[in-house]
Amino acid sequence: MSKPDVLAVARIHPFYQKALERLYEVHDRTHELDPTAFLALAPRIRGVAATGESVVSRGLLAQLPNAQVVSVFGVGYDGVDVTAALEYGIPVTHTPGVLTDDVADLALALVLAVGRRLVEADPFVRAGQWPAGPIALGRKVSGARLGIVGLGRIGKAIAHRAQAFGMAIGYTARTEKADSAYRFFPTARDLAAESDFLVVTTPGGAGTRHLINAEVLAALGPKGYLINVARGSVVDEHALIEALKSGIIAGAGLDVFAHEPHVPQDLCEMPQVVLTPHMASATTQTRQAMADLAFANMRAALEGQPLRTPVPEWQQVLKA
Numbered sequence: 001m002s003k004p005d006v007l008a009v010a011r012i013h014p015f016y017q018k019a020l021e022r023l024y025e026v027h028d029r030t031h032e033l034d035p036t037a038f039l040a041l042a043p044r045i046r047g048v049a050a051t052g053e054s055v056v057s058r059g060l061l062a063q064l065p066n067a068q069v070v071s072v073f074g075v076g077y078d079g080v081d082v083t084a085a086l087e088y089g090i091p092v093t094h095t096p097g098v099l100t101d102d103v104a105d106l107a108l109a110l111v112l113a114v115g116r117r118l119v120e121a122d123p124f125v126r127a128g129q130w131p132a133g134p135i136a137l138g139r140k141v142s143g144a145r146l147g148i149v150g151l152g153r154i155g156k157a158i159a160h161r162a163q164a165f166g167m168a169i170g171y172t173a174r175t176e177k178a179d180s181a182y183r184f185f186p187t188a189r190d191l192a193a194e195s196d197f198l199v200v201t202t203p204g205g206a207g208t209r210h211l212i213n214a215e216v217l218a219a220l221g222p223k224g225y226l227i228n229v230a231r232g233s234v235v236d237e238h239a240l241i242e243a244l245k246s247g248i249i250a251g252a253g254l255d256v257f258a259h260e261p262h263v264p265q266d267l268c269e270m271p272q273v274v275l276t277p278h279m280a281s282a283t284t285q286t287r288q289a290m291a292d293l294a295f296a297n298m299r300a301a302l303e304g305q306p307l308r309t310p311v312p313e314w315q316q317v318l319k320a
């Protein structure tokens with residue numbers, strides 16, 4: 001018997017790919033790489049494998065009458081047209097929780113890297129500049145004010161780590177958290193005005209587009225640092241570059257960008273900025289856990305079993 005067909009809409013991680021290939025015929029980006037072949041293939045597609053950065057449009061979903069799931073390898077699914085998926089009765093799943101620790105770890109690493117000038121310090125030593133030093137002073141992290149934009153799974157894990165550094169923690173979110181002892185601010189601007197480090201951990205998509213804009217950056221101020229481990233779309237990248245160039249903020253630590261994998265040259269040339277290639281969940285252990293969960297969701301959907309981790313919008317459908 002032939003294996004059920006699955007479409008990978010992006011280059012998916014080898015751990016996820018290998019797991020899928022055990023049970024399914026995986027078609028790698030056929031919709032983009034060979035549109036003619038895709039016309040014949042599309043009605044056979046039973047599942048869609050995606051990443052957190054993938055675009056799964058209404059147009060694509062409309063071509064997949066027999067798709068039973070979009071299984072995202074990642075917690076963020078802002079590129080998936082969930083409204084269309086719901087209309088077509090195609091559940092969307094993601095991988096919440098298993099990557100939370102890694103993303104929080106990287107957020108703290110970026111706080112420390114920009115505050116303590118780690119990325120400047122390494123070439124300073126290697127290039128023999130130490131004898132003519134000293135290197136410029138850093139910004140003390142312990143005891144500083146940390147503002148978290150989005151107190152969800154990742155935001156809370158960042159706060160937990162920051163407590164060990166004795167940081168004063170504030171946050172903003174869509175709603176105040178009754179069970180949180182951290183100080184709530186109704187807007188990102190208000191939070192920025194009271195933060196030394198502003199860490200962004202919201203989902204991407206229309207609801208958060210340019211939530212961090214020129215006004216928020218001005219409120220963060222010339223001694224403030226922006227850290228983004230959420231999505232590039234949440235920050236107005238042009239406003240950020242201007243703010244960094246003109247000293248409106250002190251520096252930034254960025255794991256995500258507006259047009260990945262392309263990073264503006266301006267950012268690459270700034271010593272007060274630390275850049276990482278969307279790698280917050282990129283450890284062997286976490287990528288394996290993400291692959292296991294994304295695969296489990298795919299398999300459950302194709303075997304008619306309950307989904308492990310459907311996105312909240314689909315959970316609402318199940319409840320109704």
Ligand code: NAP
Nearest residue numbers: 076150151152153154173174175202203204229230280281
């Ligand atoms: P989560 O538990 O759903 O938390 C999201 C938080 O964002 C919630 O507290 C939510 O507020 C808040 N939020 C949503 N819209 C907002 C808005 N307009 N203004 C202010 N706050 C808003 O999600 P998570 O598991 O922590 O993941 C968060 C995001 O991190 C993902 O969606 C993804 O984009 C990103 N991420 C990036 C990487 C990476 O590699 N860099 C890895 C994993 C995840 P309420 O609680 O009030 O609803």
Ligand code: 8YV
Nearest residue numbers: 051052053073074075076281
């Ligand atoms: C991954 C992510 O880098 O979970 C997310 O939302 O952005 C990251 O964990 C991504 O999904 C893998 O491509």
